[in-house]
Amino acid sequence: MTPAPSAVSAGMAVQRVRDDLLARGLVAGLTAEFLAGITRFARPPEPELDALAAAAGGLAARLADGRAGDDDLPLLTRVLYFAGHAGVLADAGLRTPAYDVRGSYRDNLAAPLGPRLPERPRAGGGRRWRVLGRAVGFPIGVPACVLNGGAEEVRHNARNGWSVLTYKTVRSRAHEPNRRPNWAFASRSTASFPPGAAVEVVADPWDWVDPGAPEVSTVNSFGVPSPAPEEWMADLERSLAVLDDDQLLLVSVMGEDADGGGIGALVADFARTARMAEEAGAPVVELNLSCPNTLDRSASGVKPPLCLDADAAVAVVEGVRRALGDRTGLVAKLSWLDEGRLAALVPRLAPLVDGIAGINTLQGVVRRSDGEPTFPGRRLAGVSGIAARDSALDFTRRLVALREGGGAHFDVLAMGGVTDVASCAALFALGADAVQSASGAFADPYLARDCIAALGATLPRAVEGDR
Numbered sequence: 001m002t003p004a005p006s007a008v009s010a011g012m013a014v015q016r017v018r019d020d021l022l023a024r025g026l027v028a029g030l031t032a033e034f035l036a037g038i039t040r041f042a043r044p045p046e047p048e049l050d051a052l053a054a055a056a057g058g059l060a061a062r063l064a065d066g067r068a069g070d071d072d073l074p075l076l077t078r079v080l081y082f083a084g085h086a087g088v089l090a091d092a093g094l095r096t097p098a099y100d101v102r103g104s105y106r107d108n109l110a111a112p113l114g115p116r117l118p119e120r121p122r123a124g125g126g127r128r129w130r131v132l133g134r135a136v137g138f139p140i141g142v143p144a145c146v147l148n149g150g151a152e153e154v155r156h157n158a159r160n161g162w163s164v165l166t167y168k169t170v171r172s173r174a175h176e177p178n179r180r181p182n183w184a185f186a187s188r189s190t191a192s193f194p195p196g197a198a199v200e201v202v203a204d205p206w207d208w209v210d211p212g213a214p215e216v217s218t219v220n221s222f223g224v225p226s227p228a229p230e231e232w233m234a235d236l237e238r239s240l241a242v243l244d245d246d247q248l249l250l251v252s253v254m255g256e257d258a259d260g261g262g263i264g265a266l267v268a269d270f271a272r273t274a275r276m277a278e279e280a281g282a283p284v285v286e287l288n289l290s291c292p293n294t295l296d297r298s299a300s301g302v303k304p305p306l307c308l309d310a311d312a313a314v315a316v317v318e319g320v321r322r323a324l325g326d327r328t329g330l331v332a333k334l335s336w337l338d339e340g341r342l343a344a345l346v347p348r349l350a351p352l353v354d355g356i357a358g359i360n361t362l363q364g365v366v367r368r369s370d371g372e373p374t375f376p377g378r379r380l381a382g383v384s385g386i387a388a389r390d391s392a393l394d395f396t397r398r399l400v401a402l403r404e405g406g407g408a409h410f411d412v413l414a415m416g417g418v419t420d421v422a423s424c425a426a427l428f429a430l431g432a433d434a435v436q437s438a439s440g441a442f443a444d445p446y447l448a449r450d451c452i453a454a455l456g457a458t459l460p461r462a463v464e465g466d467r
């Protein structure tokens with residue numbers, strides 16, 4: 001069994017990785033595999049490529065003759081990740097990004113990447129918090145994203161300490177992911193955009209941020225893929241079964257107006273998908289109102305989020321609320337909205353839902369350093385991590401104020417830019433009932449453990465255990 005990572009020094013771990021690589025005969029081919037990995041979707045400029053090749057070659061030589069030491073850990077992590085051998089790092093309890101950008105979306109569903117803790121970390125004193133009417137262990141989680149697209153991933157995240165998980169957005173029919181690449185670090189975006197600012201980001205497929213670095217941003221363009229309902233419903237049942245009784249799995253759904261039937265068709269498809277989730281056992285359905293608005297016939301490429309159309313969003317929530325049983329919780333997930341839009345929408349949603357979640361990724365122009373789109377053929381993509389942090393803080397502050405000023409209570413599930421303990425604590429301090437992290441969970445497999453260790457004894461409003 002993998003020892004607890006904290007018990008293994010970096011030096012010992014590097015040694016262990018080296019032994020493992022040598023035993024598997026992987027050292028000799030490492031430089032070539034690394035270069036194949038970083039040039040898979042585009043080629044770095046020659047001087048940069050030469051420098052990376054020299055660094056990887058030097059590392060391989062030190063691994064071969066036993067000179068590799070603690071200082072090599074960051075480079076070793078990068079080289080093994082892009083070479084497709086991050087599993088070796090995880091076996092040694094070392095941090096790796098949680099999604100294999102070399103593999104397909106399907107590959108990742110079946111085989112979550114990264115170290116898994118031997119024991120689920122818990123807040124001391126049996127403390128639990130109330131989220132959406134359920135008592136949960138420390139109320140942090142992974143939101144709807146590809147890290148929660150299948151039972152193996154849900155199991156992995158739940159074990160690592162995330163207790164408010166949202167199963168990735170599913171649809172009423174199978175939908176293939178966009179062509180790869182689909183996800184990359186945006187290593188130049190180390191600060192937050194101001195709320196409402198135009199977002200433009202440079203991200204190369206070979207960009208890298210050391211796992212655990214709080215200044216991490218990522219860009220993605222998956223196109224909201226979904227397996228066929230019979231597949232995801234069976235998988236959802238398995239996902240629910242792997243959770244402890246103080247862990248909660250929401251299921252994110254989206255609907256579409258595929259044939260131009262208008263708002264009625266859109267509502268019906270949302271309701272159909274929500275009912276399927278309920279039938280498979282979902283205790284809470286999350287409506288992805290930040291999904292592309294398929295009613296919008298004018299937009300080419302990525303369509304604007306549905307929640308910008310308040311009437312359509314409210315019609316969807318009303319229709320789904322009517323279709324679901326009383327015991328099924330309902331959450332509306334929004335994108336960042338400006339002051340007027342949020343203030344107009346929230347009072348209409350509040351009486352219909354148990355919770356409001358947000359924010360989704362910021363939609364922005366995402367280019368490589370040579371000016372071409374990072375995701376070929378798709379100029380716009382989702383930007384998140386620290387780049388979205390101030391937008392999430394701004395949104396959560398206004399959402400909590402609207403809750404306080406309004407008549408109906410709803411829980412706030414806050415997310416956007418949570419990449420370390422401080423950014424997690426900041427959203428709780430604003431009044432969030434649960435906090436989720438996608439880019440942070442991707443970049444740091446121990447983020448939940450660290451948040452629980454730092455905040456587990458002090459987070460207010462526990463409903464069970466030491467209060």
Ligand SMILES: Cc1cc2nc3c(=O)[nH]c(=O)nc-3n(C[C@H](O)[C@H](O)[C@H](O)COP(=O)(O)O)c2cc1C
Pocket residue numbers: 143144145146168169183218220222224252288290333358359360361382384385386388415416417418436437438439440
């Ligand atoms: C790779 C990736 C895939 C995502 N897929 C979905 C999705 O299917 N449905 C959804 O509601 N949000 C999706 N999101 C948005 C996240 O749930 C979250 O709202 C957003 O990333 C902001 O959080 P972060 O800054 O922690 O990444 C995705 C985000 C990422 C990074």
